[in-house]
Amino acid sequence: MKANNYSALDREALMQKVQMQMSTKRFKHVLGVEETAVALAEKYGAAPEKASIAALTHDYAKERPKEEFQMVIRRENFDLDLLNWNNAIWHGIVGANFVQRELGIEDEEILQAIRLHTTGAAEMTLLDKIIYVADYIEPGRSFPGVQEAREIAFLNLDDAVAYEAKHTLLHLLEQEQPIYPKSIETYNRWVAKK
Structure with a gap:
C-alpha cells in the first residue's frame, strides 16, 4: 500500500532502496537526518511526510562513482561547469x-x-532550509559548534541556515577548498543579508 502522496513506494520499500545504495554508516546518517528533519518540520509547520522523504533520499547518490555523475551531467544537459566540481x-x-x-x-x-x-541557495523554501539544516545537525554529527547549531535550529530556522552557511564557508576556507558559487550566494543572502 502506498504510504504517502509523494512517492509510489511505501516508507519500507523506499528505505530499502535507499539502503541498498549506501554504506551502513551513510544509511545511519540518513536516518539521523530524517529524524531531525521531521522534528524541524513539526516545529516550523512543514509537511513531516515530505521532510521524511527528502531526508531519506538526500544522499541517495552520494556513493555513486564519479563516472556515473559525469555521464548524467552530459546526458541530461546539466550545466557543463559541474564537470569541474566533484x-x-x-x-x-x-x-x-x-x-x-x-x-x-x-x-x-x-x-x-x-x-x-x-550548497543552500539565496532563495530557499521551508523544506529546503529544513533539509539543509537537518543534514548539518543530525545526531551523528560531531564537530566544534554542532551543539550551538542544534540549539539555533530549534529557535530560528533562518538563523540556523546563516550559521551553517557561515561555518561551512569558514571550514572550506581553512581547508583551502574551492567554494561552489551557490554556497557564496547562500552566504551573501543569509549571513551578509545582501
Missing part, C-alpha cells in the same frame, strides 16, 4: 535526477531540497 556538489544537484528516475519521486519541492542540501 561528488560534494554532484550528489545533491545531480543526485536529485537519480532520485527522480530511479525512485519515481516527482515532487519538485522534494527534488529541490535534495538539490540544495549541500
Whole structure:
C-alpha cells in the first residue's frame, strides 16, 4: 500500500532502496537526518511526510562513482561547469535526477531540497532550509559548534541556515577548498543579508 502522496513506494520499500545504495554508516546518517528533519518540520509547520522523504533520499547518490555523475551531467544537459566540481556538489544537484528516475519521486519541492542540501541557495523554501539544516545537525554529527547549531535550529530556522552557511564557508576556507558559487550566494543572502 502506498504510504504517502509523494512517492509510489511505501516508507519500507523506499528505505530499502535507499539502503541498498549506501554504506551502513551513510544509511545511519540518513536516518539521523530524517529524524531531525521531521522534528524541524513539526516545529516550523512543514509537511513531516515530505521532510521524511527528502531526508531519506538526500544522499541517495552520494556513493555513486564519479563516472556515473559525469555521464548524467552530459546526458541530461546539466550545466557543463559541474564537470569541474566533484561528488560534494554532484550528489545533491545531480543526485536529485537519480532520485527522480530511479525512485519515481516527482515532487519538485522534494527534488529541490535534495538539490540544495549541500550548497543552500539565496532563495530557499521551508523544506529546503529544513533539509539543509537537518543534514548539518543530525545526531551523528560531531564537530566544534554542532551543539550551538542544534540549539539555533530549534529557535530560528533562518538563523540556523546563516550559521551553517557561515561555518561551512569558514571550514572550506581553512581547508583551502574551492567554494561552489551557490554556497557564496547562500552566504551573501543569509549571513551578509545582501
